[in-house]
Amino acid sequence: MRETQMKAIVVSKPGAKAQLMDVAMPTAGAGEIVVSMMGCGICGTDHHIVEEGLPTAKYPIIPGHEPWGKVFALGTGVTNVAVGDVVAIDPSLHCGMCDQCRQAKGNLCKNWGAIGGSHPGAWAEYFVAPAKNAYSLKDFPLDIASLIEPVACAVRGLDRLNPHQGKSVLIVGGGTMGLLLAILLDINGCQPLTVVEANAKRRDISKKLTGLTIISPEEAKSARADYVIDATGIPSVIEDAITRVNAGGTFMVFGVASEHAKVSFSPYAIYKDEIQITSSMAILHSFGPAIDLMRVHGDRFRPLLTHTFALNEFEKALAVLSSGEAIKVALKP
Ligand SMILES: [Zn+2]
Ligand SMILES: [Zn+2]
Structure with a gap:
């Protein structure tokens, strides 16, 4: 039988202590995939989400917008990835219908959102993403995959x-x-x-x-x-x-x-x-290029990922970040 619960880090409201808890396992709607998280960076934006609240964030929230992982389940109509594929996820959510989206400027979308901002993020065992946001990490050096989103x-x-x-x-x-x-x-x-x-x-x-x-x-x-x-x-x-x-x-x-x-x-x-x-605002047409670039120049980026912690050690991860002793810190399941 499939699990119905998973572990996730939840922030109930701005300024509230982030907590690891059991939440309902997400399911994939049409055109979506469920991804089993393998890594997800922690960034300054997450600090804003946890500490003072972000205008674009919806609470309670599972943070985490720098994820990669293994495709776990497919919603209807998904053909670009298969269960078991390892993918990085562009967290940007564009409506596709506003004036900016129609001019291919999705980062300026009037209804702009993000996984780990307006939608549940990846500081969890599983998360949902539109299949079109998934990029294959076949033959990619996975030890630097948590850096893809910031590089993008x-x-x-x-x-x-x-x-x-x-x-x-x-x-x-x-x-x-x-x-x-x-x-x-x-x-x-x-x-x-x-x-x-x-x-x-x-x-x-x-x-x-x-x-x-x-x-x-x-x-x-x-x-x-x-x-x-x-x-x-x-x-x-x-x-x-x-x-x-x-x-x-x-x-x-x-x-x-x-x-x-x-x-x-x-x-x-x-x-x-x-x-x-x-x-420059977030990501636009730069996620694929970031992956290509990191395949070639991985050695330049690798040293920046200084610490990785398990989900249940996230308090340690946040502490090491604010100590100034870390550069990039990532979470793993
Ligand atoms: Zn970030
Ligand atoms: Zn739009």
């Missing part, structure tokens, strides 16, 4: 930035996303490339793991670059970073600021130096 977000960032080789880069914020952007820009031939990270512990670990140039805010006092990317979402940091773009360069808002945050900047300086300001 970073690839979207590069699509938006459209970087040219030989241009200089300053990335402010050396968390997982800042480091992933740095690695991608390095692969793309942007140099010199500098990451600024305020946390000394994280700076030292990241330097060792990636070989990138990672400096403190004090050391970065006079740093400027053609491309300056904020990967912190902190208003005061953004206000400073936007003044560091070389004439003719681009500033990118990548880190997620709080919904009500405001910054001030000099429109005159933006005008005089023809500074472009751009941004």
Whole structure:
């Protein structure tokens, strides 16, 4: 007989303690699959979902939007995957019918949602996803599969930035996303490339793991670059970073600021130096490319996944993340 219950991490409301509990086993509707989770990253967005609540999240919620696993059951009409296939899941849920979706800009969908945000996520033994969101991981190095979703977000960032080789880069914020952007820009031939990270512990670990140039805010006092990317979402940091773009360069808002945050900047300086300001939101047409890229450059990304914990050790996982001793932390069943 099939199980009717599974273990999942549930957050009942913003600020409530996340708890491992038994919940009903999900079933696949038409065009959907049930996936047996094999790995799922923990990211900054999850921290927002657990701590202060996200506008797009629906509570109670099972977080987890960076999943991969084995296809366990198929809903009607699913033909692109088979039971037993190992797949990574793009968590983005687009309605397919609004103006933005019709222009193939699903990340700007008016009804945008995500597995692990608006819908139950993958910090669970099983989760449901649209079959069209599944990407085959045949012959993929599975030890780095929990990094696919964040790499897909970073690839979207590069699509938006459209970087040219030989241009200089300053990335402010050396968390997982800042480091992933740095690695991608390095692969793309942007140099010199500098990451600024305020946390000394994280700076030292990241330097060792990636070989990138990672400096403190004090050391970065006079740093400027053609491309300056904020990967912190902190208003005061953004206000400073936007003044560091070389004439003719681009500033990118990548880190997620709080919904009500405001910054001030000099429109005159933006005008005089023809500074472009751009941004990147989640994933768009970048999930497949991220997988392809990681097949080739897996060794560059592998060191970032520093810790993996079982579902029932998730409290330890969250603690290690906030200690600054980890870069990317993932859960497994
Ligand atoms: Zn994430
Ligand atoms: Zn839409």
